[in-house]
Amino acid sequence: MARKPKQQRSKATVDAIIEAALISIARQGPGATTARQVADIAGIGVGSLYEYFEDKDAIFTAAGARFVDDTVAMIKPLIPELVRMNIRDAVSKLLFTFRDFLEENNQLYLKCARHAFSQDMVMHQAPINRALMDLFTQYLMHHPELLRMPNIPAVAYFYINGGIFTVVRHLSEEKPTQSFEELTMVFGDFLASYAEHKVGASNATQ
Amino acid sequence: MARKPKQQRSKATVDAIIEAALISIARQGPGATTARQVADIAGIGVGSLYEYFEDKDAIFTAAGARFVDDTVAMIKPLIPELVRMNIRDAVSKLLFTFRDFLEENNQLYLKCARHAFSQDMVMHQAPINRALMDLFTQYLMHHPELLRMPNIPAVAYFYINGGIFTVVRHLSEEKPTQSFEELTMVFGDFLASYAEHKVGASNATQ
DNA sequence: TGCTTGTTCGGATTCAATTCGGAAACAGAT
DNA sequence: ATCTGTTTCCGAATTGAATCCGAACAAGCA
Numbered sequence: 001m002a003r004k005p006k007q008q009r010s011k012a013t014v015d016a017i018i019e020a021a022l023i024s025i026a027r028q029g030p031g032a033t034t035a036r037q038v039a040d041i042a043g044i045g046v047g048s049l050y051e052y053f054e055d056k057d058a059i060f061t062a063a064g065a066r067f068v069d070d071t072v073a074m075i076k077p078l079i080p081e082l083v084r085m086n087i088r089d090a091v092s093k094l095l096f097t098f099r100d101f102l103e104e105n106n107q108l109y110l111k112c113a114r115h116a117f118s119q120d121m122v123m124h125q126a127p128i129n130r131a132l133m134d135l136f137t138q139y140l141m142h143h144p145e146l147l148r149m150p151n152i153p154a155v156a157y158f159y160i161n162g163g164i165f166t167v168v169r170h171l172s173e174e175k176p177t178q179s180f181e182e183l184t185m186v187f188g189d190f191l192a193s194y195a196e197h198k199v200g201a202s203n204a205t206q
Numbered sequence: 207m208a209r210k211p212k213q214q215r216s217k218a219t220v221d222a223i224i225e226a227a228l229i230s231i232a233r234q235g236p237g238a239t240t241a242r243q244v245a246d247i248a249g250i251g252v253g254s255l256y257e258y259f260e261d262k263d264a265i266f267t268a269a270g271a272r273f274v275d276d277t278v279a280m281i282k283p284l285i286p287e288l289v290r291m292n293i294r295d296a297v298s299k300l301l302f303t304f305r306d307f308l309e310e311n312n313q314l315y316l317k318c319a320r321h322a323f324s325q326d327m328v329m330h331q332a333p334i335n336r337a338l339m340d341l342f343t344q345y346l347m348h349h350p351e352l353l354r355m356p357n358i359p360a361v362a363y364f365y366i367n368g369g370i371f372t373v374v375r376h377l378s379e380e381k382p383t384q385s386f387e388e389l390t391m392v393f394g395d396f397l398a399s400y401a402e403h404k405v406g407a408s409n410a411t412q
Numbered sequence: 413t414g415c416t417t418g419t420t421c422g423g424a425t426t427c428a429a430t431t432c433g434g435a436a437a438c439a440g441a442t
Numbered sequence: 443a444t445c446t447g448t449t450t451c452c453g454a455a456t457t458g459a460a461t462c463c464g465a466a467c468a469a470g471c472a
Contacts, residue, residue, distance in 0.1 A: 050460090153384050157372065166364050182359075242429090262430090
């Protein structure tokens with residue numbers, strides 16, 4: 001029950017378990033994945049799961065953490081580049097990168113993300129929101145005229161939360177009513193319009 | 207297994223089961239609610255659950271449908287009034303009504319909504335999105351100058367999906383960074399800014 | 413090699429979901 | 443009120459998944 005892996009071998013096992021969990025969650029959702037399935041995919045015995053994880057839920061939590069870490073690792077390096085672009089281009093670049101990330105490995109992360117909006121899991125997503133909030137803040141630093149926008153924290157809150165959910169939902173759509181490109185444009189336009197309207201500066205987008 | 211209730215008595219039982227399910231979901235989430243708990247809250251025997259529902263999941267689906275129906279029933283009657291207001295006031299009125307609805311019965315519906323964003327459940331939320339899309343469309347009909355906005359479907363998609371998620375998330379926040387009033391204002395401002403920026407008409411908000 | 417510690421395994425146990433057969437409540441007719 | 447077929451309710455028994463546990467196996471070390 002919940003040991004720390006000390007040997008190389010067991011570290012690999014833990015990793016295999018987490019990846020197996022991600023795969024199984026993507027395939028069938030957390031509710032339908034059984035401990036035996038995870039063990040089978042990881043290529044280990046059922047009992048071994050409980051050597052490193054308190055219970056099945058702990059496995060899901062670890063898988064979620066892996067997802068969150070990878071997502072943050074995708075966002076962070078983009079920041080220096082994004083803060084130098086105009087709003088529309090920055091939003092576009094961010095969203096397309098995000099999409100590619102979610103589509104990797106046969107949509108592994110996209111399929112997992114669909115389950116990540118339920119109660120408990122949202123808690124653990126905080127690092128993603130913080131990374132995006134960080135991007136938002138740094139962007140403002142590089143475009144000081146934007147600081148005249150009112151209600152910046154609330155704007156960021158709406159934009160980031162609503163944005164993540166909308167993108168995941170859209171990418172999961174069977175037959176989307178609009179293309180991802182259209183959605184991307186609207187995302188950029190929405191924010192840029194607000195900035196330009198409030199700040200009254202067209203240079204806000206340069 | 208999955209009979210139709212014929213007598214008054216059994217209709218009450220079905221109702222009690224659905225309400226018990228909502229209560230239990232609100233308390234502990236769907237994953238942690240057991241069939242026995244639902245039966246206990248409903249004041250019936252375990253076996254009775256299976257007289258009217260195929261399985262536990264069917265009970266959750268029915269509970270979700272109840273939630274969706276009630277939500278739509280809250281939105282529909284607002285439409286005639288909202289379409290005559292300016293954007294900011296309409297958004298404000300809608301959001302405050304939505305909040306009151308979610309806060310009813312000791313946040314019963316808010317707590318349920320927190321679990322409603324996972325994969326399968328989003329499917330069944332379609333009626334809510336349709337009702338809001340309907341409101342959006344009718345609003346445009348009453349303010350034809352807004353039809354000059356580009357990408358209207360994508361705007362509606364982002365605004366509705368992002369909006370619902372953001373509101374539920376914010377109301378669930380332990381210590382919100384910003385007040386609901388601020389958020390409401392940003393919601394209105396965001397949409398109004400886009401409209402005014404694109405249409406170039408300040409009368410868009412009258 | 414012999415000893416200690418770390419790791420894996422899968423059968424045994426526990427607990428929740430679902431079934432089933434019969435008891436209780438009901439509606440309608442006599 | 444009594445009888446009769448139907449509807450509703452129940453909870454012990456079954457089933458299967460989650461979890462535990464102790465024996466077997468591998469690694470590190472003297």
